[in-house]
Amino acid sequence: MGTPKQFNQMLEKLTQNGLRVTEQRRTLVRIFSDYEGYLSPRDVYNKMAKHYPGVSFDTVYRNLRLLSDMGLLEQLYFMDGRSKFKGCCLPNDHHHHHHLICLHCEKTVPVDFCPMEYDLDLPQNFQIVNHRFEIYGLCEQCQHQAPITKTS
Amino acid sequence: MGTPKQFNQMLEKLTQNGLRVTEQRRTLVRIFSDYEGYLSPRDVYNKMAKHYPGVSFDTVYRNLRLLSDMGLLEQLYFMDGRSKFKGCCLPNDHHHHHHLICLHCEKTVPVDFCPMEYDLDLPQNFQIVNHRFEIYGLCEQCQHQAPITKTS
DNA sequence: CTTGTTGCAAAAACTTTGCACTGTT
DNA sequence: AACAGTGCAAAGTTTTTGCAACAAG
Numbered sequence: 001m002g003t004p005k006q007f008n009q010m011l012e013k014l015t016q017n018g019l020r021v022t023e024q025r026r027t028l029v030r031i032f033s034d035y036e037g038y039l040s041p042r043d044v045y046n047k048m049a050k051h052y053p054g055v056s057f058d059t060v061y062r063n064l065r066l067l068s069d070m071g072l073l074e075q076l077y078f079m080d081g082r083s084k085f086k087g088c089c090l091p092n093d094h095h096h097h098h099h100l101i102c103l104h105c106e107k108t109v110p111v112d113f114c115p116m117e118y119d120l121d122l123p124q125n126f127q128i129v130n131h132r133f134e135i136y137g138l139c140e141q142c143q144h145q146a147p148i149t150k151t152s
Numbered sequence: 153m154g155t156p157k158q159f160n161q162m163l164e165k166l167t168q169n170g171l172r173v174t175e176q177r178r179t180l181v182r183i184f185s186d187y188e189g190y191l192s193p194r195d196v197y198n199k200m201a202k203h204y205p206g207v208s209f210d211t212v213y214r215n216l217r218l219l220s221d222m223g224l225l226e227q228l229y230f231m232d233g234r235s236k237f238k239g240c241c242l243p244n245d246h247h248h249h250h251h252l253i254c255l256h257c258e259k260t261v262p263v264d265f266c267p268m269e270y271d272l273d274l275p276q277n278f279q280i281v282n283h284r285f286e287i288y289g290l291c292e293q294c295q296h297q298a299p300i301t302k303t304s
Numbered sequence: 305c306t307t308g309t310t311g312c313a314a315a316a317a318c319t320t321t322g323c324a325c326t327g328t329t
Numbered sequence: 330a331a332c333a334g335t336g337c338a339a340a341g342t343t344t345t346t347g348c349a350a351c352a353a354g
Contacts, residue, residue, distance in 0.1 A: 020328050020333060041318080056336045061319060063334095077233035079284055083318085100278050109275060115267035115285060123261060125292035126252050132231055133267060134284045140277035172308060172353050193343080208311045213344060215309095235343085 006087060007033040010072050017070055027051050028063050032073060037107030038084035079136065098133045104142035111135065158239060159185040162224050169222055179203050180215050184225060189259035190236035231288065250285045256294035263287065 010029045014021055031039070031047050039047070041060055048055045064085055067073040073085045078101075089097070089110060100109040115133055122128070162181045166173055183191070183199050191199070193212055200207045216237055219225040225237045230253075241249070241262060252261040267285055274280070 081229035137280040
């Protein structure tokens with residue numbers, strides 16, 4: 001997940017959409033372009049609070065929502081229902097893909113394989129709208145340190 | 153999803169685990185053996201309340217949790233994070249499988265295809281713990297009546 | 305009778321909303 | 330100067346917990 005490139009692209013897209021670039025938003029964008037995994041609203045709030053002791057939760061929520069509506073962030077509900085955000089993979093890489101997700105650090109690795117490209121032998125009468133495919137596990141780093149986190 | 157067979161199996165399993173069969177639990181089990189899709193805690197509460205105007209939410213929650221811990225119910229967080237439960241497919245059918253899920257009525261169709269059986273060319277160093285594969289769409293019935301519900 | 309289960313009430317966690325003030329443009 | 334964005338406080342949801350009364354075995 002590129003740092004300066006993604007950072008600038010995200011800020012640009014903000015102004016393109018007629019949004020103002022406040023310090024809070026700049027920080028938010030920084031946080032996500034510096035981190036290649038998922039963060040919960042609370043994680044984000046904590047990171048934000050280091051720069052702005054006075055940030056409020058609702059600002060975090062509002063901006064997370066805004067940025068994901070705008071396509072800058074990807075929101076995912078984990079298997080256990082927790083809401084998480086991460087910076088979207090860059091538009092260049094922006095072909096359809098899925099992710100390996102580390103249960104411990106929640107960083108991700110993109111996977112090109114998509115089950116929908118195969119002949120799934122699905123019932124004819126079911127109209128497909130969408131699908132979801134995620135692989136959960138432990139990345140190399142976390143395999144050594146991690147007490148196994150529960151999956152769901 | 154069998155009705156009387158599943159109903160009895162579920163009650164049996166309750167007593168096997170040393171749990172008491174209360175009217176509330178009997179009703180809960182009935183609800184799930186009569187319905188082949190996912191229900192939210194609130195859905196369940198509403199259905200329960202028809203039989204027991206005085207049921208409390210916490211009883212619903214407690215029992216949903218108990219029954220899924222015991223393996224009688226399957227809990228799933230949808231793509232939009234909503235928590236849902238459904239009766240587990242019977243032990244006989246209980247080989248690994250995934251589901252088509254109707255976005256409108258939330259009924260399910262099992263799918264035998266599992267992406268993990270293929271050679272996914274994953275990074276060697278990632279230790280897989282778990283995976284998730286779901287296909288969302290509209291079942292035949294709902295294709296005709298349904299105003300498309302948003303997916304996530 | 306013993307002990308698990310329930311309903312109530314209250315609280316915790318998470319997310320959203322209204323409003324006056326502030327900071328970007 | 331105009332108005333989008335922020336912080337605060339308050340409220341809406343969903344889920345959990347403590348406790349006394351109750352009911353299943």
